[in-house]
Amino acid sequence: MTASDAQAAVTAVWRHEAARLIAGLTRMTRDLGLAEDLAQDALVAALDQWPREGVPANPGAWLMAVAKRRAIDQFRREDTARRGADILGHELEDADRRDLADAVDHIEDDVLRLIFLTCHPALTPESRSALTLRLVGGLTTAEIANAFLVQDKSMGQRISRAKSTLARTGVSFEVPTGAEREARIADVMAVVYLIFNEGYAATAGDHWMRPELCLEALRLARLLAALLPGEPEVHGLQALLEIQASRPRARRGRDDEPVLLEAQDRRNWDQLLIGRGLAALDRAEATGKAVGPYVLQAAIAACHARARRAEDTDWLRIAELYDVVAEAYPSAVVEVNRAVAHGRAFDPAAGLAVLEPVSGDPALAGTALVPSVRGDLLERSGNHAAAATAFHEAAAATRNEDERRLLLRRAAKNSQPGV
Amino acid sequence: MRYMVFVKMREDVGEAPAALFEAMGAEMDAAFASGSMIDAGGLADTAQSTEIRLTAGDVITTNGPWAEAKEVAGGYSIIEARSHEEAVEGARRVIDLHKEHWPGWEGSVEIRQIRGGQES
Numbered sequence: 247m248t249a250s251d252a253q254a255a256v257t258a259v260w261r262h263e264a265a266r267l268i269a270g271l272t273r274m275t276r277d278l279g280l281a282e283d284l285a286q287d288a289l290v291a292a293l294d295q296w297p298r299e300g301v302p303a304n305p306g307a308w309l310m311a312v313a314k315r316r317a318i319d320q321f322r323r324e325d326t327a328r329r330g331a332d333i334l335g336h337e338l339e340d341a342d343r344r345d346l347a348d349a350v351d352h353i354e355d356d357v358l359r360l361i362f363l364t365c366h367p368a369l370t371p372e373s374r375s376a377l378t379l380r381l382v383g384g385l386t387t388a389e390i391a392n393a394f395l396v397q398d399k400s401m402g403q404r405i406s407r408a409k410s411t412l413a414r415t416g417v418s419f420e421v422p423t424g425a426e427r428e429a430r431i432a433d434v435m436a437v438v439y440l441i442f443n444e445g446y447a448a449t450a451g452d453h454w455m456r457p458e459l460c461l462e463a464l465r466l467a468r469l470l471a472a473l474l475p476g477e478p479e480v481h482g483l484q485a486l487l488e489i490q491a492s493r494p495r496a497r498r499g500r501d502d503e504p505v506l507l508e509a510q511d512r513r514n515w516d517q518l519l520i521g522r523g524l525a526a527l528d529r530a531e532a533t534g535k536a537v538g539p540y541v542l543q544a545a546i547a548a549c550h551a552r553a554r555r556a557e558d559t560d561w562l563r564i565a566e567l568y569d570v571v572a573e574a575y576p577s578a579v580v581e582v583n584r585a586v587a588h589g590r591a592f593d594p595a596a597g598l599a600v601l602e603p604v605s606g607d608p609a610l611a612g613t614a615l616v617p618s619v620r621g622d623l624l625e626r627s628g629n630h631a632a633a634a635t636a637f638h639e640a641a642a643a644t645r646n647e648d649e650r651r652l653l654l655r656r657a658a659k660n661s662q663p664g665v
Numbered sequence: 666m667r668y669m670v671f672v673k674m675r676e677d678v679g680e681a682p683a684a685l686f687e688a689m690g691a692e693m694d695a696a697f698a699s700g701s702m703i704d705a706g707g708l709a710d711t712a713q714s715t716e717i718r719l720t721a722g723d724v725i726t727t728n729g730p731w732a733e734a735k736e737v738a739g740g741y742s743i744i745e746a747r748s749h750e751e752a753v754e755g756a757r758r759v760i761d762l763h764k765e766h767w768p769g770w771e772g773s774v775e776i777r778q779i780r781g782g783q784e785s
Contacts, residue, residue: 255754258754259754262751262754262755265699303765465701469699469700472699518703518743
């Protein structure tokens, strides 16, 4: 095996094992930074040994054994930490015995504990994403920096700051229980959703999608659903992301311009991911527990995903679902979406009736959202002059060049006599 | 990147030991949970398969079994990996489990990247 083969093999093993390795070491050392250092030391040892001896049969166990040995060595070397070494030594032996007895359950607890730490509310949202991708996703700092379009160095600083914040604030390493648990699960889901959206609707950079971030978020959502199978919202999040991730190929036009949902060529939707998304939605509903925003959004996404042609979309069901969302989580953006759904499910006047009350909402001021939806509804109702005015207003408000061109085209179409 | 992985073996090897089923089940659960495995399935034996072949302008339909074939695909999985090496590492474990739980078994795992899709 050549050095570069070994490097590739070690990187691949790291991706498979990072979360479990760091999670197990965090339980034993109660120190996230130390756990990561130990895991990295084990990787360096692998880079040295594997080219000569080949990849071991169980690479994860090999890395864990090396890391544990280093942990004990290190604590023994430090005189001042002699007492700590004794404690750690006992803990490691206990851990070894437990690993043999109930390895699977234990690993799941460890990884869940790690995710709760990397998504801890003591950290800023940016730090939560970065730390989660680093320690749970097994990405390198350079990969994360690249994905978020920042310098390697500043991403490295952000990650080490996050680790020292956790150490300094003395956060609990236990999986939260009771009322706190609900809130912390919501925090974790928000991190995964944020990573996905950063990839799906890239807010910066030359490309308006970064699929690698979507893929990482999807993996995290699947992991979370396996770790918390009794939580409907976790399945809802997975369902929502699987269905949204099925569309990137159809979302890009010939010249890389965005294509709206109804105009997408549905043959380019990834049916494998849609199938997985619908199955996750079924699992959410099968828990029989009260659902929240992710399940509702997933149920709406599923209505689109089930329709093989845009005209087959079950708008009545979508309108019902938006009514529920608006009742439970009222916001101006939800009202605009509800207006679209009512406009399709019933008639344009029904959509306009929902839209008008939020047209002056400060949350939407200066955006193209309200005027573009109003233009669409007016066009459908045959009021072309008013539609043209609305599309002009929307075109003046948008900051996206592709969208502006599209809106001006629709304005021009409605200005022609006899349309 | 998305990969299709085939497990290939002689067809006359008999039933897999229960221990292998169990170990493979646990490995696949872990792979599904970690998000890397998207789909997987076992294939029925070639006695229930059909080949339609075009040769020199003739279309010939042949039903299995493929007695003359050395190795046939017995199962497949579709995995998502960020590199070829990562896909290989996942597939290598399948061979390791066969080695551990099915003494004397011989066969192979073939890892093929699926073109197109989301690898931009």
